[in-house]
Amino acid sequence: MTSALPPALRGDLQLIADMIQPNTRVLDVGCGDGTLLAHLVRHKQVNGRGIEISTAGVNACVSAGLSVIQGNAETDLFDYPDAAFDYVVLSQTLQAVHQPKVILQQLLRIGRRAVVSLPNFAHWRLRWYLLVRGRMPKTKVLDHEWYDTPNIHLCSIQDFVILCRDLGIVIERSVCLDRKGTRYRIGRSMTVANLLGEQAVFLLRR
Amino acid sequence: MxxxxxxxxxxxxxxxxxxxxxxxxxxxxxxxxxxxxxxxxxxxxxxxxxxxxxxxxxxxxxxxxxxxxxxxxxxxxxxxxxxxxxxxxxxxxxxxxxxxxxxxxxxxxxxxxxxxxxxxxxxxxxxxxxxxxxxxxxxxxxxxxxxxxxxxxxxxxxxxxxxxxxxxxxxxxxxxxxxxxxxxxxxxxxxxxxxxNIAFHEVGRQAIMADPDWCGGDYWRYDKNPHRGLAVARMAAHITYLSEHKLTEKFGRQLQERSAVTYGFDADFQVESYLRYQGISFVERFDANSYLYITRAMDxxxxxxxxxxxxxxxxxxxxxxxxxxxxxxxxxxxxxxxxxxxxxxxxxxxxxxxxxxxxxxxxxxxxxxxxxxxxxxxxxxxxxxxxxxxxxxxxx
Structure with a gap:
């Protein structure tokens, strides 16, 4: 394969890629057109697999030589054996599944680690939008109308951290991105991250 | 060789x-x-x-x-x-x-x-x-x-x-x-x-075995060939290889070289004529007993x-x-x-x-x-x- 310059990844995808060690087994759940997976295979030499719900996405991936299956995260994760992967990636999808808790547990059953990215519903702009306009917030990251959004389980960074604690999941790393794509570590000052982070990426283990 | x-x-x-x-x-x-x-x-x-x-x-x-x-x-x-x-x-x-x-x-x-x-x-x-x-x-x-x-x-x-x-x-x-x-x-x-799948294959096999020219599988001995049975088997199977959409698109209810139905059992419809052709052209290249054996293997x-x-x-x-x-x-x-x-x-x-x-x-x-x-x-x-x-x- 010849590629002069590594193509620029979307901010949150680059964050995810940075959390993944080279030469590992990676499953990208909801891999879309395979942008992240192709990046990981090419630049981190991972043994990469993907699941994607859209036929167009799957066919693009397989045509590009990626090992991707057409499937649904909500039903197909159960097929995989325990600890089949070093990392299972779930990017901007947890808020759109019916059972986020079950899916999260599945990620950490089939993967030794999980990398999860999600939009933060407690971002100040969303709070402001709701407070001032009195309508369901819409932003660049969350750009659907309330009646046709696939995002049925939105949460805040703080909500997600609490869920992990309740499930006994260890958060090894957590980073949030503000509107300009600047990274912030989510440390003790959860309140600040929860206010300023537009999206967050977590590296999790059991 | x-x-x-x-x-x-x-x-x-x-x-x-x-x-x-x-x-x-x-x-x-x-x-x-x-x-x-x-x-x-x-x-x-x-x-x-x-x-x-x-x-x-x-x-x-x-x-x-x-x-x-x-x-x-x-x-x-x-x-x-x-x-x-x-x-x-x-x-x-x-x-x-x-x-x-x-x-x-x-x-x-x-x-x-x-x-x-x-x-x-x-x-x-x-x-x-x-x-x-x-x-x-x-x-x-x-x-x-x-x-x-x-x-x-x-x-x-x-x-x-x-x-x-x-x-x-x-x-x-x-x-x-x-x-x-x-x-x-x-x-x-x-x-x-x-x-x-098995059911369709059984229809095909029965069609072959019901042909008197099959001779209990020994047709070669009598210089015969159960081509009618094999053709029917092929016709039935051929339907399973297509989709209803494709059949409708290709033939619909169009008549075969005639302007009205003939009130008989000739191939009035194009789809009939097509299937008959599929059956007939198949028998010239395929052995009836082979058809039995291979369909069995699949079943x-x-x-x-x-x-x-x-x-x-x-x-x-x-x-x-x-x-x-x-x-x-x-x-x-x-x-x-x-x-x-x-x-x-x-x-x-x-x-x-x-x-x-x-x-x-x-x-x-x-x-x-x-x-x-x-x-x-x-x-x-x-x-x-x-x-x-x-x-x-x-x-x-």
Missing amino acids: MTPRNGGGSPAVEWTLTLPGQRVHLGTQRPLTLDCGVALSDFPVAYQMYGRMNPSRSNVILVCHALTGDQFVAETHPITGKPGWWAALVGSGLPLDTDRYCILCINVLGGCMGSAGPSEINPDTGEPWGLGFPVITIADMVRAQAMVLDHLGIEQLFAVIGGSMGGMQVLEWASLYPHRVFAAVPIAATAQHSAQ YFDMAARHGGVLANAFVDTRVRFCVISFTSDWLYPTVESRRIVKALNAVAADVSFAEIASNNGHDAFLLEEPEFRRVLSGFLDAAAAHRGLPPVRGS
Whole structure:
């Protein structure tokens, strides 16, 4: 394969890629057109697999030589054996599944680690939008109308951290991105991250 | 390479005298023990090759043919004069690129294009086997193919690819000889013949056996051929290869060279005329008893049953790279069957790709010009070839 310059990844995808060690087994759940997976295979030499719900996405991936299956995260994760992967990636999808808790547990059953990215519903702009306009917030990251959004389980960074604690999941790393794509570590000052982070990426283990 | 043999009224026996390609006699030193328990020794297997083997013989793709296919994948068929059944995909610059890969296709055991089957001569009697030929299975076909690889000195196939019954052989290859397969592409296939699949086959077999010219399977002895029964079998089967959408689009209720129905049983409708043609043209190239044997092998196919009822057990620790492909309008081996295979492969964390191709062509889509199918297949093969260390075609 010849590629002069590594193509620029979307901010949150680059964050995810940075959390993944080279030469590992990676499953990208909801891999879309395979942008992240192709990046990981090419630049981190991972043994990469993907699941994607859209036929167009799957066919693009397989045509590009990626090992991707057409499937649904909500039903197909159960097929995989325990600890089949070093990392299972779930990017901007947890808020759109019916059972986020079950899916999260599945990620950490089939993967030794999980990398999860999600939009933060407690971002100040969303709070402001709701407070001032009195309508369901819409932003660049969350750009659907309330009646046709696939995002049925939105949460805040703080909500997600609490869920992990309740499930006994260890958060090894957590980073949030503000509107300009600047990274912030989510440390003790959860309140600040929860206010300023537009999206967050977590590296999790059991 | 063809060895002349004596006798018999079955056309298949005469055809094989002049067929192009190669033929090898296997089981001369060690017989092949079939699933039914019979040991088959000194039996012929016919095959055809396109492209050249590289010095390490690591660029061979085995194409497994379907029920009524044969080894003439990419050349004008020696009997029908029609283009090879996969000429759209196999050739220079095509997804199965003969400039890069060596394409091997072997006539299945039980077939009638030069491999041992009911129309071939039983060496013990000097007469065609007829119904004396042992009942074979998909696994038997694959074991015989493995013997051809031994004969050709091919340690590992770069890929095994096949649609329909060919896909069943692909699955069996990956299960029986995982170390001899680098990549496997089962297309429009299933890991288990369903009740509906068996039912359609039984209709076909009954049509053949109900033809008085079948003569209890000994038609060659009376210089007869149950072509009416075989044609009906083909007509029934052919419907299962198409989709309702395609039939409607192609024929609708259009009449055949007439402006009104004739109030009789002539082929008033175009679809009738089409099916009759399919039936009639089939009998000139296919042996009725072969049809019985091969459909039986497909009906017996149930990979999970041999592995404690768990399909995944057939692929434990597999290192084969899989690409499973199905077509939306295929109701013979629908996508749900491919999904079952994918589920089993996921259960053993196999390296698997799975694509469902949108097509109105029904089961036959795998034989036709389907651009999306072609892209997926090419992409998968290119990536697999890179992993296998096969150099790209020069100048591309």
